[in-house]
Amino acid sequence: MSLPRILCCAAVVSAALGMATTELAAQTPGFSGNSVKIGVLTDMSSINAHMGGPGAVTAVQLAIEDAGPIGVPVEMVSADHQAKPDVGASIARKWYENDGVDMITELTNSAVALAVQNLARSLKKVDLVTGGVADDLVGKSCSPWGIHWTFDTFSLANGTTRTVVQQGGKKWFFITADYAFGHAMEARATAVIKAMGGTVVGGARVPQGTADLSSYLLQAQASGAEVIALANAGTDFATAVKQANEFGITQSGKRLVATIIFIPEIDSIGLESAQGLALTTNFYWDRDEASRAFATRFTARAGRDVVPTEPQAAVYSATLHYLKAVKAAGTDDATAVIAKMKEIPIEDFFARNASIREDGVLVHDLLLLQVKTPAESKKRWDYYKVLSTISGKDAFLPLSESTCPHVKKG
Amino acid sequence: MSEQTSRAAALVVLALAMIAAPAFIYPVFVMNAMVMALLAASFNLVFGYTGLLSFGHAAFYGIGSYGAAVLLKDSGWPMPLAMVGAVVAAMVAGFVIGGLAIRRRGIYFAMITLALAEIVHFGIVQWPAAGGENGLQGVPRGSLLWLDLGSSTTLYYVVLVVITAALALTYRIIHSPFGRILHAIRDNEPRAVSLGYSVDRYLLLAMVLSAGLAGLAGALKTLIFQFATLNDVHWGTSGLAVLACLIGGTGTFWGPIIGGVILSLLYSLLAESGEWVSLILGIIFVVCVHLFRDGIVGRARAAAGRLKAATKFTA
Numbered sequence: 219m220s221l222p223r224i225l226c227c228a229a230v231v232s233a234a235l236g237m238a239t240t241e242l243a244a245q246t247p248g249f250s251g252n253s254v255k256i257g258v259l260t261d262m263s264s265i266n267a268h269m270g271g272p273g274a275v276t277a278v279q280l281a282i283e284d285a286g287p288i289g290v291p292v293e294m295v296s297a298d299h300q301a302k303p304d305v306g307a308s309i310a311r312k313w314y315e316n317d318g319v320d321m322i323t324e325l326t327n328s329a330v331a332l333a334v335q336n337l338a339r340s341l342k343k344v345d346l347v348t349g350g351v352a353d354d355l356v357g358k359s360c361s362p363w364g365i366h367w368t369f370d371t372f373s374l375a376n377g378t379t380r381t382v383v384q385q386g387g388k389k390w391f392f393i394t395a396d397y398a399f400g401h402a403m404e405a406r407a408t409a410v411i412k413a414m415g416g417t418v419v420g421g422a423r424v425p426q427g428t429a430d431l432s433s434y435l436l437q438a439q440a441s442g443a444e445v446i447a448l449a450n451a452g453t454d455f456a457t458a459v460k461q462a463n464e465f466g467i468t469q470s471g472k473r474l475v476a477t478i479i480f481i482p483e484i485d486s487i488g489l490e491s492a493q494g495l496a497l498t499t500n501f502y503w504d505r506d507e508a509s510r511a512f513a514t515r516f517t518a519r520a521g522r523d524v525v526p527t528e529p530q531a532a533v534y535s536a537t538l539h540y541l542k543a544v545k546a547a548g549t550d551d552a553t554a555v556i557a558k559m560k561e562i563p564i565e566d567f568f569a570r571n572a573s574i575r576e577d578g579v580l581v582h583d584l585l586l587l588q589v590k591t592p593a594e595s596k597k598r599w600d601y602y603k604v605l606s607t608i609s610g611k612d613a614f615l616p617l618s619e620s621t622c623p624h625v626k627k628g
Numbered sequence: 629m630s631e632q633t634s635r636a637a638a639l640v641v642l643a644l645a646m647i648a649a650p651a652f653i654y655p656v657f658v659m660n661a662m663v664m665a666l667l668a669a670s671f672n673l674v675f676g677y678t679g680l681l682s683f684g685h686a687a688f689y690g691i692g693s694y695g696a697a698v699l700l701k702d703s704g705w706p707m708p709l710a711m712v713g714a715v716v717a718a719m720v721a722g723f724v725i726g727g728l729a730i731r732r733r734g735i736y737f738a739m740i741t742l743a744l745a746e747i748v749h750f751g752i753v754q755w756p757a758a759g760g761e762n763g764l765q766g767v768p769r770g771s772l773l774w775l776d777l778g779s780s781t782t783l784y785y786v787v788l789v790v791i792t793a794a795l796a797l798t799y800r801i802i803h804s805p806f807g808r809i810l811h812a813i814r815d816n817e818p819r820a821v822s823l824g825y826s827v828d829r830y831l832l833l834a835m836v837l838s839a840g841l842a843g844l845a846g847a848l849k850t851l852i853f854q855f856a857t858l859n860d861v862h863w864g865t866s867g868l869a870v871l872a873c874l875i876g877g878t879g880t881f882w883g884p885i886i887g888g889v890i891l892s893l894l895y896s897l898l899a900e901s902g903e904w905v906s907l908i909l910g911i912i913f914v915v916c917v918h919l920f921r922d923g924i925v926g927r928a929r930a931a932a933g934r935l936k937a938a939t940k941f942t943a
Binding site: 262263295296297298299300301302303304305307308309311312315316328329332333336337352354359396397398399401426 | 654656657660753754759760761762763765766780849853854855857858859895896898899900901904905906
């Protein structure tokens with residue numbers, strides 16, 4: 219290649235460069251890109267696809283329809299982070315910086331949620347986390363433009379243990395997954411049990427993916443505990459429940475307590491094994507008329523044999539409230555919209571007695587549920603009975619103890 | 629146009645394209661692709677040139693990424709020092725893992741590297757400072773001299789320079805007398821021994837260099853995304869390096885680079901196709917393995933060779 223040709227190439231490249239940087243667009247005052255754009259970043263193909271995934275996209279579509287016209291078009295984009303934080307973060311960055319996305323939601327998988335929230339904070343953008351449960355999301359990684367629209371590790375551990383101790387379960391044994399989530403759950407729950415006059419008689423740390431839990435279950439049986447808490451999740455949890463059933467632990471009068479569990483997991487374990495299990499959550503499709511109505515619409519739209527899970531109900535609620543706030547504020551500016559979201563009342567089938575706190579916690583009522591016996595279950599997905607409602611004030615970490623940097627300590 | 633000038637012209641065009649890229653493509657995507665390319669190139673240094681299939685490159689990549697995160701975030705080291713620290717940490721790991729693994733060949737070498745990398749994974753899961761499955765988040769990018777790296781475009785040019793230098797280094801290694809000896813060991817080890825070369829020392833040095841480059845890729849990844857997570861040390865990342873190499877073509881300089889770029893493109897492009905990502909990727913891999921047995925670069929070379937022979941014949 220001769221020198222003139224190389225120079226010619228360079229000229230073409232730099233001309234194109236110049237054109238790309240002088241982009242012009244007509245703007246409606248208050249709305250960037252003349253529309254409100256919502257990004258659903260979720261797990262479509264990995265271990266958490268059943269609780270978020272395509273169902274979360276369906277829920278967001280329903281929320282956009284229910285919000286009605288807000289003055290500008292509402293668009294939705296969705297992507298699969300494949301449970302890889304680097305994939306998730308690079309999509310989120312592109313959405314926020316290049317594609318004019320105003321709000322990212324769902325964010326199942328705590329590592330992805332934390333990565334996106336840190337990014338959203340640095341770009342001053344809205345993120346509504348309905349999937350991840352890490353305490354840091356509203357603790358040291360909190361964001362003035364981020365709201366955590368579901369339970370966290372603290373409220374799950376706190377809600378369940380408080381209620382079960384009140385109902386008379388004083389002696390506890392922990393079967394804990396040996397990684398950060400399990401450790402955090404156990405530490406939180408232990409603190410509550412001790413504060414309420416209960417005792418922890420023993421515990422076992424179990425490596426992730428352990429297939430044979432018999433020695434741990436025998437320890438639990440021999441410990442004299444009244445309550446056996448499973449501080450684990452996913453497959454580890456399913457294994458523990460099935461084997462506890464084989465050892466006749468629930469039949470022997472001991473109580474089995476779960477810390478985090480979603481309805482598809484009960485479906486896969488089966489009522490025969492899971493019956494009697496106590497758990498805390500914030501949504502059950504068959505709770506009342508309003509939740510049943512949503513579940514019916516959701517199932518019809520999804521076109522599959524599914525009911526909405528907690529993160530799917532949460533993503534509906536969060537998106538609907540976000541769009542109401544955008545309409546009321548007349549802008550998609552992050553600071554103005556978040557202020558409006560905190561101002562206007564929230565009340566839907568998901569968020570009961572709810573309010574948004576300064577640190578980004580959506581304080582709302584949680585439910586203590588028990589898994590039905592096969593005889594009690596009358597229809598498909600009829601899996602839980604509601605034992606009690608846990609007030610949001612009792613369940614979530616008090617604001618005075620928050621480690622969130624932008625919360626002013628009084 | 630002679631072969632040399634056309635090659636130089638291609639390099640100039642590539643350089644211009646890389647310099648202009650941030651104006652057209654999202655810089656974080658390009659940086660991610662470059663990191664994947666460097667990881668694949670580091671793996672290729674061992675697999676392509678000595679024939680040893682390391683299934684433990686995630687350990688070096690992860691040590692680089694966690695090392696950089698800890699040094700930047702907790703110890704507050706300046707960016708260049710943190711990068712060097714992370715690379716040194718990965719090289720030490722390469723020395724230990726390599727030292728144990730090169731005593732065996734073939735599948736046993738792969739198994740030993742995999743096992744040791746799993747130990748590194750487990751160690752990081754249990755290490756309190758690493759934040760477990762949440763990873764180390766919010767790592768500051770810091771600054772380099774007067775440059776503020778907070779802007780992705782500024783960071784892009786820094787990463788471009790570093791990765792170009794690292795790839796140039798692998799090119800030098802491959803084409804040095806040392807690289808020739810690695811070739812000789814791969815092709816006929818007993819003969820290399822009989823010629824008086826201390827094979828184990830050469831292999832160990834190749835492992836250490838490769839670990840350092842993989843560690844650099846990991847450290848740059850932390851700098852770009854501002855976090856280190858368990859995904860970096862997961863064996864899946866080792867698998868990715870293997871795949872990138874196989875798709876692009878092992879034992880060639882450009883093969884792993886092209887493979888790495890293609891893989892990272894696939895991951896980000898397919899992210900928006902919903903539940904089908906894994907299936908589509910799987911099909912692509914099967915097709916690649918069947919149609920491009922010696923990788924894209926290997927195939928392209930063979931095709932170019934045939935074309936040359938054909939033109940010679942007609943002329």
